[in-house]
Amino acid sequence: MTAATTEEFVDDRLAKRNALLLALAQALGGASASIVIATGPLVGYMMLESDKSLATLPVSAMVLGTAFGTIPAGMFMRRYGRRAGFTGAAFLGVLSGLLASYSVFVDQFMLFSLACCMGGFAGAFVQQYRFAAADTASDAFKPKAISWVLAGGVLAGIVGPQTVIATKDMFAPILFAGTYLAQAGLAFIALFLLAFIRIPKPPRQSHAQAGGRPLRQIMAQPRFIVAAACGISSYALMSLVM
Template sequence: MSSASTNVKLYPVAQALGASTPPIIISLGGLVSLSLNAPQDLITMPVFLFNLGVALSTLPAAFMVRQFGRKAAYLFAAMVCVLAGLVAGTSIINQSFIWFCSGTFLAGFYAAHVQSYRFAITEGVASEEQGKAISRVMIGGLAAAIIGPQVVVWTEGALEAQYAGSFLSMSVLGVLAIILLTQLKPVESGSKAKSGGSKLEALALLKRPAYLTAVAAGVVSYGLMAFVMTAAPIAMVSHGHEVHQAALGIQWHVLAMFAPSFFTGKLMAKYGKARITAIGLLLIALSGLIALFGLELTHFWGSLILLGIGWNFGFIGATALVAQSVPEEDKSVAQGLNDFLIFSIVAVGSFMSGLLLNSTSWQVLNLVIFPTVALALGLMLFNQKRSS
């Protein structure tokens, strides 16, 4: 079995382990803040700092991959996850809000490396098969959508200090990831990459129309998803729906984000990466339209499900477009900059959505979707005409 084939089997499992930690932080971060008597204005600070940690770690993650190789970088990041879980868990036991926030921020470093698994799996894989490979990693995300919440259920009250067990379990997930990642195989990436790598400045990449278009599609797909998803549970409860109904809506949304990964790669191979990306953006716009039709539970759930499917098509498609838009020797820089821009917007969007919802309404928040999607689609259309 080739090194690439071995890695294609390992990365989805690594994704399932690595992507299980964010649901723990996102679902429990605010509750832990309350239990630690944090100031009311800072209740969402642990989740914000996690997202900020992801954004700030994307470029360092790309640097580590280039300097030390993927295996060494990913093993180190998994060790940081073990440390983050220990810091967060023990801070709950010791009633320290500041140290708890430090733990979630550290977890962002690991999450930034996990995000790059979708690029790593394409190494050594034929161009026409890369979309399918990326989809396999995202299937690992589907498993994580089940594992993460179940870890919370199993460990929430495991220790006398409520929630401490859930965050200490992050360390266990990190240890399991370390065991798995030791099995990764080196993959030859072509003569240019071996002869010294790229000297390309990161921002110079944005002058490449194909790369800029792919990044814009990824930023819009992920940014809008996080922007709407963060506010959705608050909006549902504020309009008379039960908390468990809001939670169920988010669960269906997360499943819709990853379930299409079973066939997204095949669709990209048949219809093209750009076309599937555009369909994803249109589905996100359609989710906003459904949200504007009413405030019944079916409107919220229908909107969230379409938002999840749209994210899957848009984000996986944009990831594949980024992978093909630059030569091999520039990929680590290109991928790092792409993720830095995406998760910077995600961090800002998750913070701003609550402010916008509180100052305006759920309907106004969804209106933001349409001009944003139109801008991304317009850029894709312009680039297609320019290159034809």
């Protein structure tokens, strides 16, 4: 098993199954970000009594949570496998939704921000779905597998706002408490779906065996700088439009 390579795990039939499950999970788990972006500042504004300048802190907390979770997500899944990482993160998403709903009920702004940060950390694992979809795919099917998951992300942009519209008055006059309870429900359904993915864990390789370049060398490349700048500006623009 130590001599195994990722080519031994190529199975397009399995890859299609995984890609479909991951696309559905993306539509549900990815909706969390759009829910927080759409309602987080409103909830913060309602909770803060005097200084309203921190109303957007929950959204910032979510983004920071995702940033802080990106590298640990990769390290965790390299050690324990994709399914363990994804299901664990989905469970964290359930907890973050429940905590956010509770904090709205008890009117605790910092607790709500913490819940959004937890949701962002779980979202770092969601960002890995597209790469996981290609793990067992052949070179010919990899672009399609990734596209399926990205299509699930487009659906997430619809599921999130529609969830807000359907649940914002569930516990009126306490606005959005039901929304975050529904967010926990979406994460729970995603957790159920992710339990059925099957992605064999490849053997761990040293840097010499993998043949990869040091991160510092990659970040020094002009192409990387341009790609990172485009990613930062486009994500900021998307958040502004939403």
